[in-house]
Amino acid sequence: MTAAEEQPGSAAHVLELVANGSAASRADLVRELGLAASTVSARVQELVDAGLLAEDGEGASRGGRRPRRLRVPASGAVALAADLGSHHIRTGAVGLTGAAFDVEERAHDLTAGPEPAVEAIVGRLADLAERQRAAGRPVRGVGIGFPGPVDPATGRIVAPARMPGWHLYELRATLADRLGLPVVVDNDANALALGEHRAAHASLRHLVVVKAGRGIGSGVVSHGRIYRGARGSAGDISHVRVDAADGRPCSCGNVGCLETVASGAAIAAALRADGIAADSAADILRLVEHCEPRATTLVRQAGRHIGAVLSVVVNFFNPEAVVLGGALSGAEPLVAAVRGVLYERCLPMATSELTITAASGGPDAGLTGAGLAALQSAAPAP
Amino acid sequence: MTAAEEQPGSAAHVLELVANGSAASRADLVRELGLAASTVSARVQELVDAGLLAEDGEGASRGGRRPRRLRVPASGAVALAADLGSHHIRTGAVGLTGAAFDVEERAHDLTAGPEPAVEAIVGRLADLAERQRAAGRPVRGVGIGFPGPVDPATGRIVAPARMPGWHLYELRATLADRLGLPVVVDNDANALALGEHRAAHASLRHLVVVKAGRGIGSGVVSHGRIYRGARGSAGDISHVRVDAADGRPCSCGNVGCLETVASGAAIAAALRADGIAADSAADILRLVEHCEPRATTLVRQAGRHIGAVLSVVVNFFNPEAVVLGGALSGAEPLVAAVRGVLYERCLPMATSELTITAASGGPDAGLTGAGLAALQSAAPAP
DNA sequence: CCACTTCCTTCGGGCATCGAAGGAAGTGAC
DNA sequence: GTCACTTCCTTCGATGCCCGAAGGAAGTGG
Missing domain, CATH: 3.30.420.40 (ATPase, nucleotide binding domain)
Known part of the structure; x- marks a missing residue:
């Protein structure tokens, strides 16, 4: 059920399944990997011998002999x-x-x-x-x-x-x-x-993770791996043109990019223009939490713009989840706005089983x- | 250099390389597949025995013994x-x-x-x-x-x-x-x-093929294979909202979809509203070729709308090529408009080596x- | 306590691939 | 022409990965 790494049953793959909690015993690994029990046993033995994996008492019985629990040793790499x-x-x-x-x-x-x-x-x-x-x-x-x-x-x-x-x-x-x-x-x-995929959505195959902070970026997981595209620039949504940004010059040299209206930097600049002190995304978050109306409005608007761009991405890429990360994802209005726009604009087929959520992996x-x-x-x- | 199918050296893969011209001899296959010569020989022998592959005289020498040319037999499946x-x-x-x-x-x-x-x-x-x-x-x-x-x-x-x-x-x-x-x-x-990828772009890994005819669809090739997404609906660009279509009801039940302004059906309807007889995409194509100005304008506009949506796709997906197919792709103004919008709106990194072209695989x-x-x-x- | 389940290991064997060795056929320098 | 060198392809073990059968160890539930 988990992302494939390299070979379907490589040592790295075994290690990953144990590390992220998908498998806690040899029997679990057999079920996850679909390999023969003997093969799994051999591979686990190698890893134990190499000190990369350790046995750790026994797990709960499922009606038969108790499994020997596996874990990554504390002294691991x-x-x-x-x-x-x-x-x-x-x-x-x-x-x-x-x-x-x-x-x-x-x-x-x-x-x-x-x-x-x-x-x-x-x-x-x-x-x-x-x-x-x-x-x-x-x-x-x-x-x-x-x-x-x-x-x-x-x-x-x-x-x-x-x-x-x-x-x-x-x-x-x-x-x-x-x-x-x-x-x-x-x-x-x-x-x-990658961090969010491993921490919270390891079983999903197709995932878009948006990082909304000072700038806006996104990372794409496809078939359980980072998708980079032809030149490694895949996932860019920051420099998509949106009508609301008409004419605003962007750091990329073009005009009208999403970034100029929906990034933390843009919101902070708009707040300062209204005489409200704000510099970082953290400042914005604080203002929203203190119910500063102007900040809330701007953040909600940013969410709608991001949602509009993501609606194209969702229809086209048909992911299983859209995860909103970065400092601004801590602002509820932003997440709500993105959700609203996506559900309104996307095809039912693309959203019917789509998860839209704020990142849960924390600041790390x-x-x-x-x-x-x-x-x-x-x-x-x- | 060609799309991976199943196992890197499966019989199907060998057959495909020969069929699409990537390899014309055992030695070519060795170079393409990176497998040992003995392995390739064995696999080819199987296919020849099964009648799926045939030897066909000799090829040109590269400084040594001439290769025995391979081809898919005319009586093939x-x-x-x-x-x-x-x-x-x-x-x-x-x-x-x-x-x-x-x-x-x-x-x-x-x-x-x-x-x-x-x-x-x-x-x-x-x-x-x-x-x-x-x-x-x-x-x-x-x-x-x-x-x-x-x-x-x-x-x-x-x-x-x-x-x-x-x-x-x-x-x-x-x-x-x-x-x-x-x-x-x-x-x-x-x-x-799939057809375009095999026929004209077999060496590319990431490809978006737009079918612009009565409706608008797109097929996505990623890592050399059709990408379907979580629910199989990937590649939809038809029901993305565009501002120029504001409020127009779409067959999908939503309003403002790309399809309502850029599909062959929409163009034909607009022409009929102006008293110009047009029903199919072929009719539109004929009008454009006869330099009917209204048709040309509408087709060019459609190209711009499609290009605007594709600009998001190109930034996000970073393909090596965008191929325009379907009946309307025969209209030069449409292709030109898409090109113009993409080059104008997308990141240089995404377009610097991007091919934008009309489909070359013909009507079949x-x-x-x-x-x-x-x-x-x-x-x-x- | 007995049948049945689960967990895991040992062992022999199948299959794919590899590399070495070598034969066949060709090129090009002298 | 001939001799060294290249390319092409096959044959023949050797190797390594994985599987399935068999079976032992440990638990569960009637």
Whole structure:
């Protein structure tokens, strides 16, 4: 029932099923994987021998012998992860279960260019690596979520809006070099999508995860994996033209983009124009929670615009769920507006079994996703 | 370089590579598949023994021994195919190469309900089967392209607009029963997408094929295969709301859908309202070719509306190509308008290597796709 | 306590693929 | 012409993955 990874019954796949709770015993794995019991047993044995999996007492009987429960050992491997925002760097260690340890967020202005950002990231992650190793957890790799387009094959940043100096920056190579670990760099929305998929929707095959914060991004899960499209830019909904934004110049160089009316940055700017102090998405959220009417109106409007664009996506892509993440997804009016527009505009066939929900993975979902991506790409062999 | 089918080196895959011209010898197959030469040889031998593949003289040397050329034998298996339109039934036999034989189109009003349509289809296909068998070509199955939503798992028609009596009709089961052959039923746009992909864009992985005729549909190829989404309704762009259609009631029960301003039916209705006789998409095409200004304007406008919707799709899905098919794609102004809007509105990253083109598979592309789908689903073993 | 279920392992065997080795046929330099 | 080299394809073990049968261990429920 869970996302396929690589081969249907590979070691990595087994590990994932145990880590995310889909399977807690060999018998569960047999049911999930559809492989012969002997095959599963052999694979589990390998993983136990390699220290990547541990037996952990017995589970409840289902009418026969009790299963021997499996779990990922506490001393299991971790990946270091960093979730980069335009104004912060969030770091942490992510285990195979998707749990994040030792999470820390610091303010940092990414627009100041790549060098200071790399210094900050390397500093934080090197400390983190040391602490993890001291705690007996081997560090397998590094995952980075970057708030802009990333070429997934090379780990290079491509033409990010509003971040001069980053274009074609070799972020993966640089970090790999500095940290001496394999590094995976992906778009932040893709990281969030991966994290949400694993944390809350592991059984779904087709999923759209929207990250609504200062900017707007989306990550697409198709057939249980991140879908990137031809050039790696799939999931962009930020620069779709909407009529309500007619003529407004966008950071992408075009005019009338969704981002210019529905992003956190746009809402904050509109509030400031009305003399209401607001800078970040968190500020907006606070205003909405305090029932500031102007903020609520703007957020609801943003939700309607996002919903209008998503209605095309839902009809076209026919996902099983639309998950709203990012700071603004904490605002109920936004979620309600998106829901309303989608149910009103989309085909009944596309919405009849569609889940529309705010992200449930918490503030670490993006971090988790970046870490899981790194763990996944690192070979599970010891 | 070609679409993956099932296992990377299955018999069906080998057959497909030879059929579509990607490989003409065992050595080519080795290069395409990345398998060991011995493995490929064994698989080819099986297919030759089964009569599904034949040796055909020798090819050109590449500096060593000449390869023994492989081809699909003329007496190879075919599938019967039917491409259903709201007002016609087109039938033919499709070989593994994607060539269609014995094609015939008859007028038939599908809105009259399923029973007369089934009679017409069975009549035509039974004749066709007899002729093919007489010519020594075994008939492996039947593929149907239906102009409405199809549940791909069951081959049932689901809630087609404007076609009372078809809802939940068991088209696959009925035809399989009547013809005594395995039947595949799919949406006509999906069939067209499959046909176009094989005929002209076999090396592309992500592709959107729009069918613009009396209605508007689209078929999506992702990772080289038809993408269906959660409920099989993926690819719908017809019922996206566009502002220019504000308030117009649509056959789907909603208002303001793309279909109400950009479909062949809508254009024809607008022309009739202006006193210009037009009924079918073919009529519109004729008017455009005769430079009737009103028709040209309407078609260009339709292209802009379709382009606006596709711009969302292109940003989100990031395909390698957008292919415009269906009768209206023969109108240059429509293609030009779609191109213009896409290049204007989409992200440079999404369009920089995007191909936007009219379908090249000819009028039989949909038929071919339906037939290929049937051949593909029928096991290649004899 | 006895039949039945579930869980898991051991063992032999099937099947697909691989790589090495080599034969057949061709090219091109000398 | 001939000799080295290339390409094409086949034959023949060897290997590795997976399966199913058989069976032991442990529990449940009548």
